[in-house]
Amino acid sequence: MKFALIFQNDTVAFLPELFLAISILVVLLHGSFLGVTAASLHSYLTPSMVRLTSGTLFLSLLLVINNPVESQTLWNAIFIADYLSTWAKFIIFIGLLFCVSVSESYMFSARFRAYEFFVFILGIALSLCLLISSYDLLSIYLSMEFLSLIFYVLAAWKKNSYFSAEAGLKYFILGSVASIFFLFGSSLIYFSLGTTNLASLALLTENLSVSSAFIYFGLVCIVSALLFKLGAAPYHMWIADVYEGAPTLVSLIFALVPKVAFFVVVLRIAFTSFWSLFPTLWEDFFCICGLLSLFIGCLCGLGETKIKRILAFSSVGHVGFLCLGLASGSIEGIQAVLFYLVFYMLTAAFLWVYVLHLDLTSNSSLLTFADAIGLVRSNPFLGFGVVLMIFSLAGIPPFGGFFAKLNIFIGLVDSSFFIVAIFAVLTSVISAFYYIRLIKIFYFEKNNNWFFFAPLTKGASIVLVLSGLIIIFFMLSPNLFYLLSYKVGLGLFF
Amino acid sequence: MLLTLLFIFLSLGIVGLIVIPSNKKLLMRQYALFITSVVFVFSLLLWLGFDQSTPKFQYVVNWLWLPIANINLVLGIDGISLFFVILTTLIFPLCLLASWSFDKGDIKTYLISFLSMELVLLLVFTNLDLLFFYIFFEAVLIPMFLVIGIYGSRQRKIRAAYMFFLYTLFGSLFMLIGVIYIYLFAGSTNYESLATVNFSNYDQKWLWLAFFASFAAKVPMLPVHIWLPEAHVEAPTAGSVILAGILLKLGSYGFLRFSLGLFPEASVYFTPFVFSLSLLGVVYTSLTAIRQTDLKRLIAYTSVAHMNLVMIGLFTGTVIGVEAAILQSLSHGFVSSALFLIIGILYDRWHSRVVKYYGGLTHTMPIFIIIFLFFTMANLGLPGTSSFIGEFLLLVSAFEANTTACFFAATSMILGGGYSLWLFNRIAYGNVKLVGFDLSLREFILFLPLVLGTLFMGIYPNIFFSVMHAAVSNLVWADLWM
Secondary structure, eight states: HHHHHHHHHHHHHHHHHHHHHHHHHHHHHHHHHHHHHHHHIIIIIIOOOHHHHHHHHHHHHHHTTOOSSSSSSEEETTEEOOOHHHHHHHHHHHHHHHHHHHHHHHHHOOOOOOOOOHHHHHHHHHHHHHHHOOOBHHHHHHHHHHHHHHHHHHOOOOOHHHHHHHHHHHHHHHHHHHHHHHHHHHHHHHHHSSSSSSHHHHHHHTTTOOOOOHHHHHHHHHHHHHHHTTTGGGGGHHHHHHHHSSHHHHHHHHHHHHHHHHHHHIIIIIISGGGIIIIIIHOOOOHHHHHHHHHHHHHHHHHHHHHHHHHHHHHHHHHHHHHHHHTTOOOHHHHHHHHHHHHHHHHHHHHHHHHHHHHHHSSOOOOOOHHHHHHHHHOHHHHHHHHHHHHHHHOOTSSHHHHHHHHHHHHHTTTTTTHHHHHHHHHHHHHHHHHHHHHHHIIIOOOOOOOOOOOOOOOHOOOOOOHHHHHHHHOOHHHHHHHHHHHHHHHHHH | OOOHHHHHHHHHHHHHHHHHHHHHHHHHHHHHHHHHHHHHHHHHHHHOOOOOOSSSSSSEEEEEEGGTTTTTEEEEEOHHHHHHHHHHHHHHOOOOOTTTHHHHHHHHHHHHHHHHEEEEEEEEHHBBBBHHHHHHHHTTHHHHHHHHHHHHHHHHHHHHHHHHHHHHHHHHHHHHHHHHHHHHHHHHHHHHHHHOOOOOOOHHHHOOOOOHHHHHHHOOGGOOTTTTHHHEEEEEHHHHIIIIIIIHHHHHHHHIIIHHHHOHHHHHHHHHHHHHHHHHHHHHHHHHHHOOOOOHHHHHHHHHHHHHHHHHHTTTTHHHHHHHHHHHHHHHHHHHHHHHHHHHHHHHEEEEBBBBGGGOOOOOOOOHHHHHHHHHHTTTTTTBBBHHHHHHHHHHHHHHHHHHHHHHHHHHHHHHHHHHHHOOOOOOOOSSOOOOOOHHHHHHHHHHHHHHHHHHHHHOOOHHHHHHHHHHHHHOOOOHHH
């Protein structure tokens, strides 16, 4: 009874996570009971799992929107519920719903009949929710490990492929090193400040005049680990191999979902807890990471001939832009980052769903440019959409990607980072080169082989239409989103 | 209201084109021609209802796009932009008419690209918001890139499309940073509000340079003109016409509207720089044009020379110079479009653009040669044609501003005579090398408005100047230069 009184509000605000945790068990039971009969594997298991998973995700989405608590710490300030966490959870649920809705046809054609995949998706949802609402270095670490374990398994999921095994192993080893760095960094901070709670850290560092080297070093370790998970530049080594080696459906999840959650954590650490270190530490750190990412993203993409690798390097470049948005250290910067994250997620969803479609229809599993030749002739509408999205990724107006970059530039110029802005401009011209090379492949080259009209599956077309429409809506009337991201950003400052 | 109607009509026209099934090619062509012709009539109505006594913007449309951040789409027309709008709406139906028999690849994508290009170009010329100007200025790249890349003639088209895209993108991203700086400095990107803002001299210089990087690639000025011959040569005929006739005017329009209008002190400061680059451009590209063997490449280089002459006029800082520059832009829009159409007709018949391949056409295609002669003369500035008015007034104002500059600019007349006459000589006279049909009715009708327009502008230019007076006088503060 007493317990109920103390944690009454906490339970209410924590409902989505609780619901997800219980439903993981239910889905696991459902799958294992269905999975024992071999006959049901082919036709019944995957569709029923898809329905169950998407239903669960949708219900948790509703629970998140319906969150009655405005802003409050939960469970002795280990977690928090605020605007940022609500909207970030909303975004990742949308992303995961996208992933689930394209998974059915992939599971059939790739002959994967494992129900565990859907349990993993729910696990990803739970761990990302926990990560987003974490308010303590320890809970961040634990939920990050929860997420990473699932990701390691998923990357190595294609048992008969060397690429997949390589991806899984690389991701596992490098990811463990990153986790160690995080743990080491938080222990250093605990050593020098005596707490791991983000709010207490904010109070302690508010008027910090002489800060010890331990704090700096610890923070660098922590944020490096987070940037590793995001694939920012000095820590980008795994990203191309993992994206290429993992099954395409899993690469789609890697590309779409976790970025939002990790950026939320970075925002919390940089802007809530250690905002007082802004001019000295954060500006240099994020600027260096951002510029390096832009540089790597544009140069390494130039020589690539595989579509998945090119998308991986383009994601490095985009994370670079996001880091530059953080470097400006103002509310405009946060706003730009949130804006950019959503646009990037929608655009990437469109392109990755196309890559998935290509994976299902083409013969080779490597997905080089040669597989994509003649897209416009075999499927004109899809080709047109993909070309527009690539222009959007390259940041050509009037598409969404331009407005996202514009906000980042506004943040940079506002903080007088002129040289950085000019460098970003140069790299975006260079990266425009490989984006329009993709367009050349789609539109200008003649295919010598036979090609067939391959219709998109229903789930994939729903995702494409939804992401396209949302982007067009934000292009035509950005007011709503602009205000929302401003409000979310304001809630971040302690 | 009229302007809103025009844009709604054109946008709905594009949507309608998507709906037409792609095997009805003739219907699509007729439909697109109808849409563009109606838009042309709309633009003439804009001229008819234009109040030439005021420098203010007319037909203003204001769409609250992002009112919180004070970024709104504002459209309007004044005496400077009116003729660029009319030029755009005139060239597009002609282009569609010129590509009537063009049947290479998907016609639907082709027509949609052209109509969307017209929409975006009209949005650029009527735009009164700096950020949206940038957006549409860049957005023109996309349909043009696709047109060059998909419908170009040779394998080199891909290189041309890349160069076209990347040169312009590279320049204009600097302009983007300039626009953002202005937005943060002034809190608005509205042109009319910005005209009241005083930028410091130091800021003006940097901003001017940022804008210069973008517009110079579009004009094109000397070091960054390499994309132009490539793009003009590889594009299909209609694409070259749009490139020469309208896209190059984006550069001079941008200089006129933004560099001169927002940063007058910096414009004065950089005038010698612009003069030197333009003079180099005029002389160098004229000399280059003489020795070209590819017809389209030759005309492309003459375009560079003429547009650089326009730049000199813009930076003389006199009302006469600026008005002459606008008129010369228009005239160049007519004449070089016509020349590209002429080459397109030769190319349609014999599929070659090599000068040596042709000869003695005067014996077999007399009507064609008359029109070719007319535009050759117009190209070198014969009195009675529009170019004469433009070039003469340009040189007058250049003489007033800088006599040395005037001297070198005047060499363009002689060099222009050189390349134009020699080209005409090689193609029209000599032994009959080829036998072909003369102009068809469609092709004749194609040239008629251009011939009439060129003559009209040459004989009675005052009807054009009188519209510009108020706006240009408002723009130019001559005392800064003197």
